[in-house]
Amino acid sequence: MIRHGILIAAALIFGPLVGGLISGMDRILTARVQSRIGPPLLQPFYDVIKLLGKEKVVVNVWQAFCANAYLTAASIAVVLLCLRSDLLLILFIQAVGSVFLVVGAFSSTSPYSQIGAHRELLQMLCYEPLLILVAVGVYLQTGSFRIAAVHALHQPMLLKLPFLFLVLGLVLTIKLRKSPFDLSTSHHAHQELVKGLLTDYSGPLLALTEIAHWCDTALLLGFCSLFWATNPIGALLLVAVTYLMEIWIDNVCARMNWRWMLGYGWGMGMALSLVNLVWLYAR
Amino acid sequence: MQGEIMDIGLDNLLGETARIKVEGYRFVTISCVEINEIRMELLYHFDRNFQLKHLRLSISRDCRAPSISPVYFAAFLVENEIQDLFGIRFHGLTVDYDRTLYLEKDVKTAPFCKFAVVEKSPVCEEKTP
Amino acid sequence: MTRTIIPFGPQHPVLPEPIHLMLTLDDEVITEAVPAFGFVHRGLEKLVEIRDFHQMIYVVERICGICSMLHAMCYCQGIEEMMGIETPPRARFLRVIWSELHRMHSHLLWLGLFADSFGFESLFMQFWKIREKILDIDEATTGNRIIVSVNVIGGVRKDLTLEQTRGILSELKSVETELKRLETTILNDYTVQNRTVGKGVLTAKQAYELGLVGPTLRASGVMQDARMLKYAAFDDIAFTPVVETDGDCYARCKVRFREVFQSIDLIRQAIGKLPNGEIAVKVKGRPDGEVTSRVEQPRGEVFYYIRANGTKHLERLRVRTPTFANVPALLTMLPGAGLSDVPVIVLSIDPCISCTER
């Protein structure tokens, strides 16, 4: 019980912390790729603290509800990941967060916010099935949806699920809002939807969504690390390489539109998962 | 000034424009010059392979001019501009901003005019061609 | 089918300048685009009543900061023609050099913004990084980065020393190599092509009839470039306009990208043939009469109509800027495009609203 308590507390504190640090590193690396120096490592934290201290400005009070719910769901997902709970359940809870984010964006009447919300829904439509299929792959490999079973494996899952790992990478690109999938909102605002679904979240509420996004990042990278769960160094390495790839992709791609995303995401993702799953079934 | 200049009247403006279009001229722009308290001058500039052609139309300040935007779509913008800045009204505009292209709602003057700045409602119409 | 009405601008991150487009969409496909102007209109043409014809150079330079040198050049050439002033040959060559430098920085700026319009941030950064070199040349030779203010009636104000010309040539060399590196990305990258090829297509006929100018027109396969008028020193410099035939956003991008190299070539030629001599002649008298003047700006042909009455104040200064001519193209291209293509299409004409509204 105490062990669980510690784990939960650790997840609640370190989940966003790790996510924030990764985001800070991301910004520095991206800047370097663009021949810039970039902000300090702790920049995301400065941003969030500043946002928390800003004037409370709201468009619709229910946005406050949705931002809170998003954060709650995202952190529960991280907690469950740390508790090595059921993978499918974690994915469902993670989806709850996204849905609330979208509903909050809908509650503003600004068309930018609403179209952003729609695009986010389309992004979810694109990556949710893929995530589930990855989880199915994990199940087929370990015989269980529990993360604990992954840790009980003797050799890294990556060897058996290489294509599904690629699918997870695809999902990660969408979820982290990297080009070519930064459709609903993006880190820098030069896009047709201004800030998309985050347009009308402001001040402290924006801070909440940002923290929740860190949690999401931590969660997905945690998921990635499961593919080399046998060795902590291997896991770390895998996550690092994956994330570097994400940054690289972000910097060598233009933003595409959602039709392309659905076509490519589903086409590529489903095909890769199919190949990998069929192979697993056949075994 | 480079190019050929033709003086035309309100009644043959549209005819000339259409003819010029058939000859393959492109629309460049319209320049409006305020001559005195009554007269304004509209210069229609056209171009074909860097050969300019100008139609010079002298018009009374309180007359409506026919719009050439049905012939040259690109003219709608400059005609709207002249409406705003000089107060000459065009009729038959494909997109009529009704003096709101640059002006706010409450502006009743023609800001580019030196002599008579207050907009009057047009009193004379040209003969329909 | 559900309707969406979006106010696109005046404040919008992809638009560097305030213009408003009221977009009506059905399922992310635009059915109607109505523009609204007047957010930048200042009424500069009327300033001729207050400023004399020499001072007006400073005003026309500020019609638009990006093409300021070419505005001033066009204005000066017009007045010179009206007053019958023969500018010295060195001044003409210097005008070519600075105007082509201006075109380069404008095109590089545009290439960056264009890359940004489809979300390619790193490419934006790279183009703007290269652009800084051009601005450095500007600053070194004229004292200012953007509004170089070298034109006067009768010639130019600044001269280039031999070292400066050498410096320009070596800088251009490095600009050229760096640009070559970006060529594969901006022209051959899959994602870039996906976002630009076939977007906002204008046929040659459409482009011609709408009265378009500049790269927008040339990308549709019409060979028309005001530099063919052989103003300034262009009669001594070998020059063929860059033309593409596809008429889409990709073709416009390609035209501008190639024009940067063309400008490098033109500057090299101009520096190579730079004659010695005076850089300006004294101006006497007052302008009188009317004149038209045309110059190829980065965005296309600018058209000046100047009427003077023998006083030091001009009677009328009329500026038809390239974007003003290209806005109708926007209204033709936007309907039928997707929402995500709006920034790409809008930027593909290289809009300069402060030019348009003056």
Place this chain on the structure above:
Amino acid sequence: MFEKILTRARMRSPWMLHFDCGSCNGCDIEVLACLTPVYDVERFGVVNTGNPMHADILLVTGTVNHRNRNVLRNLYDQMPGPKVVVAIGACGLTGGIFRQAWNVVGGVDRVIPVDVYVPGCPAKPEAIIDGVVMGLEKFMEKQHVDIS
């Protein structure tokens, strides 16, 4: 304690909103140039948000005219406090060379309160960055104002 951290965070994370109010583009592109590799204003945590709801610093270039004054006002109102306004360029300060043009209202401070004035025609990127940094210091004074 928290106040201190907050002020520190504010000074390290100024998100900017750039509004072109009728400038000749000269200052505009210089503002954009600040973001690019040579000047890289993100070193100071500056992010170009393009959205008043997220912005802390409003950079205004150009003169105010009769139509965009409402836009400027709207954007300013939409920004959550504490906020800083930086007027850039000769036109942003007074109307500059355009001040006698018929459709020009004048400097930015005719419409909204301005904290920092950055002169120049166009203002150089270095000057703009300096203006932003001066704006940051205003947060020290503003920490108790504007937010309830």
Place this chain on the structure above:
Amino acid sequence: MHPLTFILILLPFVAAACCFWTVSERLRSYIVLTTGGTLMASALLLTFRAPFAFSPEPVWGLDVHDAVKIPDFLLTALILYYGFRRRSFAVIVPTAVQIVLMLWFEGFMIEAPSVQAFYCDNLSLIMVLIISIVGSLICFQAFAYMKIHETHRHLPESRQPRFFGVMMFFLGAMNGLVLSNDMSVIHFFFEATTLCSFLLIGHDGDETAVRNSVRALWMNSLGGLAFTVAMMIIYRNLGTIGLQQILRTSPGAGLSFLAMALLCLAAFVKSAQFPMQSWLTGAMVAPTPVSALLHSSTMVKVGVYLALRLAPVMHGSFLSHCIAIYGAFSFLAGAGLAVGQSNGKKVLAYSTISNLGLIFACIGIDTPESITAAVLLLLFHAVVKALLFLCVGTIEQHIDSRDIEDMRGLYAKMPLTALIAVMGVVMMIMPPFGLLLGKWMAMEAASANIFVIFPTAVGSALTAMYWARWAGTLMSDPFAGKFKPESQPPMTWGVLVSLCAGAGLLSVLSPWVYAKLFTTSMILHYTPPYVLHDGMLENAWGVFAVLPLCAVAVLGFLQSIGAVLWAATGARVVTPYLSGIQTEEPRVFTGPMNRRVQAQAGNYYLSNLFGERTLTVWINLAAGVLLILIVGGTL
């Protein structure tokens, strides 16, 4: 137990007759209220009695089988009559064939069947609870609804007696159907529900209503025919028509899979699976309480109920696999079609089809986990979907439209209903609520089958999309100062609130519901697949922490409500971002020519991807192929 069973089945019939002959509205409402109350109480009492099986003593030498025989013929004849009256060949032919077959069966084939007439296990119990409690609540709400409905339509004379008569009759028929053991008795009730559905769809009597009711009738009479044929084959092979007896036959002992397939066909028709979905989408012309009662929570569940009953004997067969794939396909197709809809009731209809498809998929997978999933989905779907239907009905009467686009910003106009509808949506797609628990079980169970998991995964994403879109649209509204619930008849908001609260409570209690259903007396003799400890459901490969999640959800909810209060009191309210040209009116901006333009954003229905017209053709084709596979595979 005898009196309870009789109350549950016969009391509604009596009430139906009373309603039919009662002119006084007040008296009728008393009748309905009393009947509903009694039904609820009896159903709850029944939970302590199940499982049981019995046959009542013959009265005047007639046992239940005989007693039903004549009404069965009468009923079928009535359908035939309606077929003639509406001149529908498609109704006449199957019904006539059915009558002939029934005559032959009853006259020449069947000998005194010695089966128990009534049988009640946990599955029947769940159905009875849904029918009696949710059904009665819907009937209560129908009072408020029909009153406004008829005022809107300016009828010369109220048709409410007939309406409530049929509704009551339907409740009895449903209870009878799920409590019967004798297949010919089931057939009678099966046909009775078809008839009720027909009468209620056509209730408004206008042209579309009549057309759609006839379509429902002919499709369902095909189902009835399939049922009859299946019954005959089973009797010939096994010599019994008692459900329990059939289930007790060991696989391969002369059991005809053709008969099973035919029964499943009947089930698919009743549950409006593809390609017979059009009767259900057409049925949406009926008054909304009808849609809620018949077409979402109860009657369409008859199909899955039948299939669930038969699941044990189909275990491991080719038929079963086919059903799993067919169900998963149906889930995906229904969700896809729902995405393309802006008509609120149609979204609900397609979502119903889709969810039923998922249940079928679970039944086809046929492991203890999947059967658990099926039962939980059935239960929670009934409650939540009824709630959503009633919400849409209430909304429709206020805004005169059932289009989602018109519900934009409904929160400003009717905050209570909008919030309840959003709650309904939340319960449809989010953990820790029961439907998602069911979906979770279903997915974990489906993971072993690649043909099932792919469509399920995609379908579930589509489902989340159209629900989230709807919920967002309801809340899309400029700032509304204080929460002031709109005024509504108590019968309406009472029912809405209690259904909403009930569904929530049931979700919290779902581990114990599971325990009650599966461990005290095993449903359908499956071994209980999940272990319950600390309020968590666990099995070898998964764990769903129901209670902890509920606790966290409640905490999160309270905290978020706190945030709302914080925002409502301390925050400055600004207009949404409109590129800087917003006006003081929330959605209006100053457009070109200084016009005031209303900014709007229509929802994406992706009509070229998920358009009903084009997609339906392909889906029907694919479903047809699958059905041929299902029936053909058994030959």
